[in-house]
Amino acid sequence: MRLYNTATRKLDELPAPPGPIRMYFCGPTVYQRIHVGNARPFIVSMWLKRWLEHQGYDVTLVENITDINDKIYAAAPGNSAQFAADASEWYIEDTGDLGLGRPDHEPKATETVPEIVALIEELIQLDLAYPAGGDVYFRVDRYPEYGVLSGRLDEDSARNPSEEEEQSSLKESPRDFALWKGHKEGEDTSWESPWGAGRPGWHIECSAMAEKHLGPVFEIHGGGLDLVFPHHENEIAQSRGAGREFAQLWMHNGILRFGGEKMSKSLGNVITLRDALGEWGPETLLMLFLGAHWRKPMDYTDETLAAAKARADGLREVFRNPSEPGGSWGELAAALDDDFNTPEALAVMHDWRDHDLLRRGLELFGLGSLAEQEEAPAELDELAQRRATARADGDFHEADRLRKEIEAGGWEVRDVAGDSGYRLVPKA
RNA sequence: GGCGCCGUGGCCGAGUGGUUAGGCAGAGGCCUGCAAAGCCUCGUACACCAGUUCGAUUCUGGUCGGCGCCUCCA
Numbered sequence: 001m002r003l004y005n006t007a008t009r010k011l012d013e014l015p016a017p018p019g020p021i022r023m024y025f026c027g028p029t030v031y032q033r034i035h036v037g038n039a040r041p042f043i044v045s046m047w048l049k050r051w052l053e054h055q056g057y058d059v060t061l062v063e064n065i066t067d068i069n070d071k072i073y074a075a076a077p078g079n080s081a082q083f084a085a086d087a088s089e090w091y092i093e094d095t096g097d098l099g100l101g102r103p104d105h106e107p108k109a110t111e112t113v114p115e116i117v118a119l120i121e122e123l124i125q126l127d128l129a130y131p132a133g134g135d136v137y138f139r140v141d142r143y144p145e146y147g148v149l150s151g152r153l154d155e156d157s158a159r160n161p162s163e164e165e166e167q168s169s170l171k172e173s174p175r176d177f178a179l180w181k182g183h184k185e186g187e188d189t190s191w192e193s194p195w196g197a198g199r200p201g202w203h204i205e206c207s208a209m210a211e212k213h214l215g216p217v218f219e220i221h222g223g224g225l226d227l228v229f230p231h232h233e234n235e236i237a238q239s240r241g242a243g244r245e246f247a248q249l250w251m252h253n254g255i256l257r258f259g260g261e262k263m264s265k266s267l268g269n270v271i272t273l274r275d276a277l278g279e280w281g282p283e284t285l286l287m288l289f290l291g292a293h294w295r296k297p298m299d300y301t302d303e304t305l306a307a308a309k310a311r312a313d314g315l316r317e318v319f320r321n322p323s324e325p326g327g328s329w330g331e332l333a334a335a336l337d338d339d340f341n342t343p344e345a346l347a348v349m350h351d352w353r354d355h356d357l358l359r360r361g362l363e364l365f366g367l368g369s370l371a372e373q374e375e376a377p378a379e380l381d382e383l384a385q386r387r388a389t390a391r392a393d394g395d396f397h398e399a400d401r402l403r404k405e406i407e408a409g410g411w412e413v414r415d416v417a418g419d420s421g422y423r424l425v426p427k428a
Numbered sequence: 429g430g431c432g433c434c435g436u437g438g439c440c441g442a443g444u445g446g447u448u449a450g451g452c453a454g455a456g457g458c459c460u461g462c463a464a465a466g467c468c469u470c471g472u473a474c475a476c477c478a479g480u481u482c483g484a485u486u487c488u489g490g491u492c493g494g495c496g497c498c499u500c501c502a
Contacts, residue, residue: 028502041502071500151431152498202500224502225433231501254433255496264501291441291451297434297495307440307452314451321466335442343442347450396461403463414464425464 001055001337003220004295006228006250007149011339014219014249017056022214023049024247026206026223026231027106029066030087031075034094035270036285036300037256037263041223043286044253044294044340046100050364051336062213063103064206065091067110068199073187080188084110094273098282100366107209109200113191115208116200119242120179120193128241131195132170134182140175143237149250150229177234179204203234210235211244221247225255226262254297263300271300284309286366290342313428315349315362316370320425324353332361376424380409387413388421 005012014021025045028038042063049061067084076083088108096102109116120136123129128142140146147153178201183190190197200208210218216239223232232250239246256263263269276285288308292298327348335344345361352358359371376384387402406413407427414423 026502029500034502038502069500147431150497154430222502225496226501227497229431229497230499253502255502257495260494262496262501266500293442295433296441299440301440303452304440310452311440317465341442343440343450347442350450391461394461400462412464415460415462416465423465 001052002339003249003251004339006252007247012249018058019052019219020058020060021052021220022218023059023061023220023222024206024210024214024218025061025063025103025221026227027063027065028091029069029071030084030091031069031071032087032265033090033272033274035263035265035272036276037224037258037270039095039098039273039285040253040256040289040294040298042095043098043100043289044251045103045222046098047342047365048340049103050100050366051340054364055333055337060105060214061103062105062107062210064209065106065108066202066205067108068189068205069202077186078188081110090274094277097274097277098286098366099369100286105213107213109205109209110189112205112208112212113200115212116204117180117191117193119208119211119238120204122242123179123238126242128237129179130172131180132172134196134198135170135178136180136195137171137176138179138234138237138241139172140177140237141173143241145240146175146237147233149233149236152229152233177201177203177230179238203231204238206231207235207238207242207244207246210246211239216243217245218247220249220251222251222253225252228252251294253294254292256298256300258300280305280309283312283367283369287312290346290365290367293343294340309428311346312367312370315358315367318353318358319355319371319373320423321353323355327352327354327357329357329360374426376411376426377409380406380411380424383409384413384422384424385420391415391421 001014002011003014023045025041028034045061045063049059052059065088067088072080072084120129123138124131124136127139129136129138180193180195181198181201182195183197190199236246258269258271261267261269284305288305291308291311331348332345335341335348349358349361352361355371359368362368362370383402383406387399390398390402403413410427412425412427414425415421416423
C-alpha cells in the first residue's frame with residue numbers, strides 16, 4: 001500500500017503487514033460543536049484504520065481532543081473545565097453517529113500535562129527552549145530543519161507572529177513559538193510547572209500525546225491541510241529536536257469548502273456535523289466524502305449532497321434486485337492500496353451486482369445499512385395486497401388509488417415477477 | 429509579497445503519453461395496464477498559449493483563474 005506523503009512530496013510505500021501501523025491524527029479543539037469540515041480527518045482516519053486492519057495490519061490510531069485553548073476560556077468564563085468536558089462529549093456523540101467506530105485512544109491535553117511538562121524541560125536542557133516571564137518558548141533558530149515540511153525554510157516566511165502582544169516581547173525571535181503559557185487573569189484553569197502556574201501551548205500537546213500512546217517513532221501522522229504550518233512544523237521541531245524520530249509519513253486531507261470558501265469556525269460559514277447528520281443522515285454524508293479523494297478540496301453544497309444521496313439510494317437499489325455474480329474484491333483493494341483512492345473504489349463497487357461482495361465493500365466504509373431491507377408496515381402491505389387483487393381483476397382505477405394511498409404512507413409499490421407480484425420500497 | 433495545491437463533458441469526480449473511468453442529471457428505446465425498478469443506446473471533455481514528442485488532457489515553461497497556508501483553524 002502506498003500513500004502520498006507531504007514530507008517527501010511523493011507516494012511512499014507502507015511497511016508490509018502486519019506493520020505495525022501507528023497513526024496519530026489531530027483532532028478538534030472543542031469550544032463548540034464540530035462542523036462537517038472537522039469530520040473529514042476523523043472519517044479518513046477511521047476508514048484507513050478499517051482498511052489497514054482488513055489487510056492484516058496491526059493498527060493503533062490515536063486522535064486527540066484539544067481541551068485547553070483561549071477560545072474555550074472565552075466561551076465559558078469561569079466554567080471552562082466543565083464546558084470543555086461537555087464539548088468533548090459532543091464531539092464523541094457527533095462523530096459516533098457516523099457509525100465508523102472510534103480511534104483506539106482519544107487523549108485530552110488536560111490528561112497529558114505531566115508528559116508535556118517533562119518534554120518542555122527536556123527541550124530547555126537541550127537549549128531548544130527558554131523560559132521567559134512565566135512562559136516557555138521554542139528557540140527556532142536552534143533547530144535548522146525548521147520549515148522542511150511546509151517549505152518555509154527562510155526566516156521571513158516562517159515566522160510565528162501570532163502570540164499575544166504582551167508576550168511577543170518576551171520572545172527572542174518572532175519565529176519562536178510558545179510551549180508553555182503563564183497563567184493570565186480570567187483563565188479559570190492552570191497547572192503547576194517549574195515555570196509557575198500556567199498551561200501548555202497548542203503544539204506541544206500533540207508531540208507529548210503522540211509519544212505517550214505511540215512511542216518515539218510512528219508510521220503515520222495526519223490532519224487537515226491547514227495544519228501543515230505552523231502546527232505540524234512545530235510538532236516536528238519539538239519532537240525531532242528532542243531526539244525522537246517522530247512521524248514517518250504525513251497525511252494531509254483537503255479542505256472542505258462551503259460557499260466557495262473554507263468551512264471554518266473563524267469565518268463562521270459553518271454547518272455543524274450534528275445538523276448535517278440531522279438533515280442528510282450518515283449514509284449521504286459518508287457517500288459525499290467517499291466520492292472525493294481525501295487529498296482534494298471538496299465542496300459542501302446542496303447539489304453535491306443531493307448527488308451523494310442519489311448515489312447511496314442507487315446502491316441500496318442493488319440489494320432489491322437479484323444478486324448476480326461478477327466483480328472481485330481485488331479491484332477494490334487495488335484502488336484503496338493506491339493512495340487510498342475511495343472515488344475509484346466507489347466506481348468499482350458501482351459495477352458490483354453480487355450482494356455479498358457489495359455488502360462487504362460497503363461495510364468497510366460504514367455503509368452496510370444500505371444492504372438492509374426495511375419491512376413495510378402491515379397496514380401498507382395489506383393495501384398492497386388489495387391492490388394486487390384489484391389489478392388481477394382489471395380494476396386499474398382502484399389499483400392506482402391504492403398506490404397513491406400507499407405513497408401517502410411513505411412507501412412505493414412496484415410490480416415485480418414473483419410470488420406476491422409486488423414489492424414495497426420506502427420512498428427515497 | 430512568500431510557500432503550496434488545483435483548473436476534466438450540464439454537475440460531481442478518477443485517471444492516462446496514443447485504446448470505456450464511475451456517479452448524478454438529461455434524451456431515446458425495451459419492458460409495464462400505467463408506473464417504478466432493471467436493461468440497451470446517446471455526450472468524442474480535459475482553462476489558455478507556447479515547447480518537447482511520430483503523437484499530450486497526461487511531460488516542460490508561461491498566462492489567466494480558483495483555493496489553502498503565512499493569525500485561531502481539521
